[in-house]
Amino acid sequence: MRNNAILAASLLTAALAACGSTEPEPVVEQIIIREPGAPVVAAEPEAVEDSGEVDLVALGEEAFQVCAGCHNADPGGPNMAGPNLNGVFGRKAGTAMDYPYSEALASSDIIWGYASLDRFLANPAGYVEGTSMVAGAVRNGDDRAAIVAYLASTGE
Amino acid sequence: MNDMTHANKPSTLAKWSRRGVIGAGVLAGGGLLIGVAVRPGNPIGALAPKVAGGEGEQLINSWVKIGLDNVVTAIVPHCEMGQGAHSVLAQMLADELDADWSKVEVMQAPTDGSYVVTDTARMFVAPFTLHAADWIEPTWNGLFTQVAKLADALITGGSSSIRTTGQGQMRVAGAAARGMLVGAAADEWGVPASEIETRDSTLIHKASGKSATYAEFATAAAEQPMDQTPTLKDPSQYRLIGKSKARTDIPGKVNGTALFGIDAAPEGVALSYAATVRSPVPGTRVASMDASRAKDMKGVLQILNMGDFVAVVADSYWQAQQALNKVNVTWTEGASAIRTTQDQFDVYAKALDDAGETGGDMAASKGDAPAALASAATVIEAEYKAPYLAHAPMEPINCTASVKDGKCDVWTSTQVPLRVRTELNAALGIDKSNITVHHPYLGGSFGRRLEAVYAVMTARIAQATGYPVKSIWSREEDTQKALYRPAELSRFKAGLDESGALVVYDNVFTQRDDPKEASVPGIYAIPNTSVRVAEAERYLPFAAWRSVDHSQHGWFIESFIDEAAHAAGKDPYEFRLAMLKDAPRHTAVLKKVAEISNWSAPSPEGTAKGIAIVESFGSIVAQVHEVDMSSGKPKMLNAWAVCDAGFVVNPDGFKNQIEGGIVFGLTAAMYGELDLVDGAIKQSNFHDYKMLRMDETPAITVEIINSGTVPIGGAGEPGLPPAAPALTNAIFAATGKRLRELPIAKQFA
Numbered sequence: 001m002r003n004n005a006i007l008a009a010s011l012l013t014a015a016l017a018a019c020g021s022t023e024p025e026p027v028v029e030q031i032i033i034r035e036p037g038a039p040v041v042a043a044e045p046e047a048v049e050d051s052g053e054v055d056l057v058a059l060g061e062e063a064f065q066v067c068a069g070c071h072n073a074d075p076g077g078p079n080m081a082g083p084n085l086n087g088v089f090g091r092k093a094g095t096a097m098d099y100p101y102s103e104a105l106a107s108s109d110i111i112w113g114y115a116s117l118d119r120f121l122a123n124p125a126g127y128v129e130g131t132s133m134v135a136g137a138v139r140n141g142d143d144r145a146a147i148v149a150y151l152a153s154t155g156e
Numbered sequence: 157m158n159d160m161t162h163a164n165k166p167s168t169l170a171k172w173s174r175r176g177v178i179g180a181g182v183l184a185g186g187g188l189l190i191g192v193a194v195r196p197g198n199p200i201g202a203l204a205p206k207v208a209g210g211e212g213e214q215l216i217n218s219w220v221k222i223g224l225d226n227v228v229t230a231i232v233p234h235c236e237m238g239q240g241a242h243s244v245l246a247q248m249l250a251d252e253l254d255a256d257w258s259k260v261e262v263m264q265a266p267t268d269g270s271y272v273v274t275d276t277a278r279m280f281v282a283p284f285t286l287h288a289a290d291w292i293e294p295t296w297n298g299l300f301t302q303v304a305k306l307a308d309a310l311i312t313g314g315s316s317s318i319r320t321t322g323q324g325q326m327r328v329a330g331a332a333a334r335g336m337l338v339g340a341a342a343d344e345w346g347v348p349a350s351e352i353e354t355r356d357s358t359l360i361h362k363a364s365g366k367s368a369t370y371a372e373f374a375t376a377a378a379e380q381p382m383d384q385t386p387t388l389k390d391p392s393q394y395r396l397i398g399k400s401k402a403r404t405d406i407p408g409k410v411n412g413t414a415l416f417g418i419d420a421a422p423e424g425v426a427l428s429y430a431a432t433v434r435s436p437v438p439g440t441r442v443a444s445m446d447a448s449r450a451k452d453m454k455g456v457l458q459i460l461n462m463g464d465f466v467a468v469v470a471d472s473y474w475q476a477q478q479a480l481n482k483v484n485v486t487w488t489e490g491a492s493a494i495r496t497t498q499d500q501f502d503v504y505a506k507a508l509d510d511a512g513e514t515g516g517d518m519a520a521s522k523g524d525a526p527a528a529l530a531s532a533a534t535v536i537e538a539e540y541k542a543p544y545l546a547h548a549p550m551e552p553i554n555c556t557a558s559v560k561d562g563k564c565d566v567w568t569s570t571q572v573p574l575r576v577r578t579e580l581n582a583a584l585g586i587d588k589s590n591i592t593v594h595h596p597y598l599g600g601s602f603g604r605r606l607e608a609v610y611a612v613m614t615a616r617i618a619q620a621t622g623y624p625v626k627s628i629w630s631r632e633e634d635t636q637k638a639l640y641r642p643a644e645l646s647r648f649k650a651g652l653d654e655s656g657a658l659v660v661y662d663n664v665f666t667q668r669d670d671p672k673e674a675s676v677p678g679i680y681a682i683p684n685t686s687v688r689v690a691e692a693e694r695y696l697p698f699a700a701w702r703s704v705d706h707s708q709h710g711w712f713i714e715s716f717i718d719e720a721a722h723a724a725g726k727d728p729y730e731f732r733l734a735m736l737k738d739a740p741r742h743t744a745v746l747k748k749v750a751e752i753s754n755w756s757a758p759s760p761e762g763t764a765k766g767i768a769i770v771e772s773f774g775s776i777v778a779q780v781h782e783v784d785m786s787s788g789k790p791k792m793l794n795a796w797a798v799c800d801a802g803f804v805v806n807p808d809g810f811k812n813q814i815e816g817g818i819v820f821g822l823t824a825a826m827y828g829e830l831d832l833v834d835g836a837i838k839q840s841n842f843h844d845y846k847m848l849r850m851d852e853t854p855a856i857t858v859e860i861i862n863s864g865t866v867p868i869g870g871a872g873e874p875g876l877p878p879a880a881p882a883l884t885n886a887i888f889a890a891t892g893k894r895l896r897e898l899p900i901a902k903q904f905a
Contacts, residue, residue, distance in 0.1 A: 024585045027620045029461035031447055036428045036457055036471070036623055068478055077481075080632060081841040100844050132843055 060150025063143045067136060073154050082133065087155020088112050093128075104130030117148045219329035220249055221263075226357050226371040228255040233265040234312040234321060235571055236405055237598035237605075238816075239872045240809040241317040243403035247806060248322045251396035252330030252389060254354035255370070262404050264595065312571045315773035315870020318805055323868065331386035333377070340376035341368060391803070391864075398862075400808035405597070415596045417569030420556040420626065427556065428457055430617050430627035431476035433483075434465045434637040436836035437490040438697055442466060446484040453479040458621050467617050473628050490835045494695040497643075497832045501541065504645035504666045507692035516664050516688035520676040523684030528660035532651025536723045538716055540648070541897035542708040544696055544830040544837075545641035546634070548845060551599020553629035553638075555614035560624075563590045564615055569598040571605045579608040580615050602820065603700040607639055635845055636837040639699030640830065642667045644708045648716045651684075656724030658717075658735065660684035665712075666692040667705075671772070674705035677713050679742050679771050680735040695832065702820055703873040706772040710877025711825070711884070711898070714768035718885045719894065728885065729755055729767050741800050741863050742769060745778045749798040752859060753780035759890075762786030763793065766885025770877035774869030775801040777814065781854065781882040785890040789904045792822065792854035792883065800861040801869035810871045811858040817875025818856055823848040825880035829899050846901075 034040070064073065070082035077084050083099035090113070094106035105128055110116050116127075121144050124133040138144045221229045230246035242262045250260045334354055341359045342349040345366050353360045360367045391398070408414035421427070435441065445466055447459040455475030460467045466485050470476035494500050514526060529535060555568040564586050570576050573593040581588045598605060614627040629637075646665035653659045661682045668675060668689045676687050701707055721731035729750050736742045746769055750756070759765060762785055769778035782794040797814050804810045827846035831838040839845040858875075884895040895903060 024583055025463050025616070027460060027616075028442065028463045029445060030620060031451065031459040033451060033456050033458060036426065040454075065478065068481065072481065074482075079840070081843050098838075 056146050056149040057153045060146035060148070060153075063138075063146045064150055066138065066143075067147065070136060073151065075155070082136075085151055085154065088117075089152045089155065102128075102130055102132040104128050105132075114148055114152070117151065118144055121147065219326060220253065220333050222333075222370050222374040222377075224371050224374070225259075226256070226369045227259045227261055228253060228357060228370070229261045229263050230326065231263050231265045232321075232326075234317040235264070235569075235573070235595055235598055237312065237569075237571065237601040239317075239813060240403050240405070240806070241312065242405055243401070244318055244806045244809055245322050245326045246404060247396045247399075247401050248318070249326040249330035251394055252327045252386075253334045254356070254395070255330075256356040256358075257396055257401055259357060260404070266592075315775075315872040315874065319774060319868045319870055322805065327388055328386060331388055332383055335383045335386050336377040336380040337370055337373050339380040340373040343380075344373070344376065397805050398803070398807070400806055403806075403809065409597075416551055416599045417556075417567060417596050418551055418554045418599070418628065419596065420554075420567035420594070422556065422558070422565070422567065422624075425558060425624045427624050427626045428469050428471065428621070429473040429476050430467050430469045430614065430625045431473065431480040432465050432467045432613055432617075432627060432629065433480055433485060433633065435487040436636060437487060437834075438695070439492075440488045440490050443486045443488045449484070450479040450482040453482060455479075459483065460617065460620055462613070462616060462620070465613060467613075467627070469617065469621055469625060473626070477628075477630060492693070492695055492835070494693065495832065495835045497543075500544075500643055500695050500832060501645055504643075504692050507666050507690040508645060508647055508664055511664050511688060511690035514686075514688075516690035518686070519668060519672070519689050520678070520685060520687040522682070522686075523660070525660050525662050525684045525686035528684035529649060529651045529662060532660055533654045534652040534723060536650050536652075536719060538648045538719055538894075538896060540646045540712045540715065542644045542646075542711065543828065543898060544643045544832075545701055545707075545824055545828045546638060546830060546839075546845060547600075547602045547604035547641075547699070547701060548635065548842070548847070549598075549600035549602060549604050552631065553604070553610050553634050554627060555611045556624070556626040557611070557615040557618040558624040559584065559586070559615055559619040562586060563592075564618075565592045565594065566611050566615055567594040567596065568611045568614075569601070569605055570595050570608070570611065571598070571601055571603075572608065575606075576608040576611045579612050583612045584615055584619055602702040603641075603704070604634075604638065606700055631842070632840040635830075635840050640696040641701030641707060642669070642694050642696070642698055644712075646708070646712045648712070650716065650720045650723075652720065652724050656726055658682055658720050658724070658731075662686045662688075663712075663716075664688040664690055665709075666690055667694060669698060670700065670704045671706070674772065675709040675713075677717070679739060679769070679776075680717070680732070681738055682735065695835075696830075696837075702817065703772055703876040706770060706873070706877040707821070707824070710768075710770040710772065711880040714770060714878065714881035715884055715894075715896070718766070718768075718881065718888065722888075728889075732767070732769060741861075741865065742771070742776055742778075744861060744863070745769065745776045745798050745800050748859060748861060749778040749780050749796055752798065752857060753782070753794070753796040755780060762890065764886050764890035766882045766887070766889055768878040768881035768885060770874070770881075772870075772874045772877050773872075774867060775799055775871070775874035776869075777874045777878050779818070779878040779882040781879070781886045783883060783886040783890055785887065790826075790883070790887055790900060792852065795822075795854040795856045795879070795882070797856070797858045797875060797878070798861060799858065799874065800863050800865070801871065801874070802865040803862050803868050804860050804871075805868075807860055810860060813871035814858045814875035815856050817873060818879045819848060819853055821876035821879030822853070822883060825883055825898055826852070826901050827899050829902070 070080050071085050072078055072080055073085040075086050077086060079099045083096040090111065093108050093110035093112060094101040108128055120127045121138045123137055124131050138147060219231050221231065228250060230249045232242050232245045234241045236242040246260050246262045250257055337359060338349050338352045338354065341352055345361055345364065347361050347364060351361055351363060357370045358367055359373065405414065441464050442461050445461040450456060450459060450468060455471035456468060456479045458469040466483055468476045468480040468483065470479060494503060551569060555566055557566045564580055564584055568576065573595045576593050577588055577591050580591050610629065614625060617627060618625045644665055644667050646663060649662040650658060651660035661677060665675065717732065718728050721728040724731060733743065733746055736746060753765060755765060763782060765780050765782045767780050777797055777799045779795060779797045781792065784791040784793050795818055797818060799814055826848060888894050
């Protein structure tokens with residue numbers, strides 16, 4: 001019984017240590033933009049003369065949101081499920097740093113440009129059989145053109 | 157803290173038996189709230205409204221309620237994460253209650269200290285007490301109730317639900333409830349209780365022709381005295397136990413109505429959504445946050461630097477995650493000198509070098525290993541490496557939290573709801589009695605959801621913003637910022653005598669968690685054994701991962717035993733069998749798996765079989781795997797498993813668990829690996845942390861041996877440990893290439 005009592009005490013100590021109290025941690029910085037349900041107060045757009053031209057890069061950045069689940073295009077941004085696409089234009093396929101490409105893409109001779117990206121995005125596996133990009137085809141040609149223009153604008 | 161004084165005093169409990177746990181609360185004077193009868197003034201009264209809210213519902217005891225529609229609801233304290241525990245626990249209760257299975261429902265027990273899973277806690281803290289001598293029992297039981305409460309042991313893990321809660325509590329509750337119903341009918345009808353039969357939720361008195369549904373006597377039954385130690389059925393009397401009854405949770409999972417943590421949509425609560433990012437280097441904190449590029453993004457409500465993480469709250473999860481990706485966060489420097497995978501293994505290797513031939517803490521010792529090694533006819537040596545692994549459960553890590561008017565409600569997938577409550581209490585400063593943890597189904601867990609941090613983070617966001625928030629971790633966050641199955645380095649020596657018998661076994665490694673016996677080749681009769689632990693720093697935080705220490709050591713031991721068999725020039729099956737001659741259950745399991753896999757038949761060119769046997773979580777599992785190496789890469793053909801868990805409660809459910817364990821183990825063996833680069837985990841998502849595909853998975857055959865041994869064993873984990881060694885042993889048999897590190901695939905790239 002004596003041994004049990006000693007063991008019992010040590011078990012209880014362990015259990016107590018496990019639930020040691022900590023002070024609630026204060027918030028370091030809180031940026032409040034709006035309240036839930038409050039209307040979005042759009043920043044007053046600067047008066048620009050409508051030149052009738054379409055900003056394809058801006059449209060592309062917007063359209064790139066469908067890619068952003070797997071790809072980051074910021075300078076120095078991370079590889080996610082897909083590689084970082086900053087400066088992809090002019091790059092040989094399968095050569096971004098530290099990304100485990102499919103053998104199919106790594107061994108291809110593709111240099112990414114308008115035509116190759118357009119074809120690839122329209123149907124990745126159709127263009128490069130064996131690519132690990134199994135989702136994310138952009139069927140809409142206008143969106144594709146905008147995304148390619150946006151990608152072309154990134155990087156150096 | 158006052159809770160503990162009770163346990164330190166000499167116990168006033170009467171002689172306790174395992175079955176008596178159901179009434180122990182009354183004996184303990186209110187300190188124990190498990191399974192006590194519903195009587196006025198009884199502490200269980202406070203629970204009644206939580207579980208028996210409906211009109212006409214009567215709580216028989218805290219594990220079962222019976223409605224006026226004659227539906228029996230089993231109140232289950234364990235979580236349902238795909239393993240089938242809800243349904244099988246109900247099956248055990250319903251059998252003892254003689255309930256109509258078509259009218260049995262399952263309800264998750266509310267998260268309340270009253271539902272502490274005492275027997276499970278005992279199994280985790282001091283498993284040897286489960287079958288301690290009677291004279292110790294009162295002490296242990298009283299103590300364990302207290303420890304379980306303090307340690308928040310409302311836990312689902314250790315392959316323990318069926319063999320502890322099921323055997324020790326659900327069956328007892330069912331039998332006791334049946335006794336009370338019979339008692340009430342006997343009083344009303346004026347007949348001896350012994351003449352009343354029960355079947356399909358009906359009470360029958362043949363002599364008088366009287367019969368009634370359980371519902372008719374549910375209310376009266378609550379006033380009956382409860383048998384503290386009801387007689388449980390003999391296996392010959394089972395109607396539901398031992399049968400593959402259809403699981404109650406499957407229809408909802410097929411038709412999509414089942415609700416998981418991530419589905420939380422509390423009524424009348426308008427949710428905002430949070431995405432969070434934690435430091436890639438464990439233990440570091442936010443150094444700076446630049447949110448300028450995220451502020452103007454669509455849907456954003458708030459951006460928060462919480463000190464240890466950064467959060468964006470938005471109208472939708474997608475908007476929150478996209479804005480978070482634009483927040484530029486820098487982190488403080490990590491303190492550890494370990495920065496890469498190589499650094500980690502260097503630290504391990506140094507600890508093993510320092511331990512030398514005989515150093516380290518002795519985990520198991522028999523005979524004189526150093527002397528036996530010196531005099532052995534043949535000595536073989538090997539070093540094995542296992543990588544860090546993630547759990548990668550299908551359902552993303554998530555939590556929904558509302559913190560309002562001094563009360564906190566969270567909805568989350570968790571294996572440890574009471575631990576969540578305790579950590580919320582510490583993090584928010586809100587009293588436990590004002591915290592409610594709702595825990596729906598888990599979409600897989602495997603040990604991942606044994607921590608509370610994601611619930612705490614979400615509740616802190618809800619508290620800071622002032623409105624209810626649902627937070628979802630990206631797959632990258634879960635892969636890189638979680639807790640992990642430890643990497644390990646393990647060195648072996650074995651000595652064979654002139655006849656080729658294994659006479660000495662020496663092993664030294666660096667990590668020892670649970671179960672403690674996992675690293676000991678205790679099933680084999682080896683005259684000289686030395687198993688040593690040379691502790692070394694491990695960089696990534698620890699998590700139990702399906703089968704825990706057995707996941708590395710099962711592979712190590714059964715690979716090295718295979719090496720010894722080949723060194724002895726013996727058949728790996730015969731070699732093992734010879735060392736199991738005093739272990740009849742293991743022998744039977746091994747013989748059976750050799751039989752069903754046609755072990756002795758020659759394999760076609762390029763293919764081969766491998767064998768392994770591991771006892772874990774009370775179950776003995778042997779496997780033979782067959783692999784085709786003719787293409788130069790492993791193609792798994794077949795896996796045969798034979799299991800002795802003593803007695804299997806639901807054979808189909810048990811086989812499902814063994815199959816799941818095999819697939820999980822093969823996934824890790826083929827692909828599982830986390831690399832450290834600059835102190836952070838390199839892998840991020842399923843493209844580089846791969847799962848086994850359907851077309852890669854072997855055909856699996858599982859056979860059960862019901863040896864009748866008690867206590868019964870577990871199901872969720874024991875299928876896993878033999879899978880990797882059976883496969884790598886098969887690859888050796890086919891190619892002569894001995895794999896001493898994992899994963900397999902990259903060694904055949």
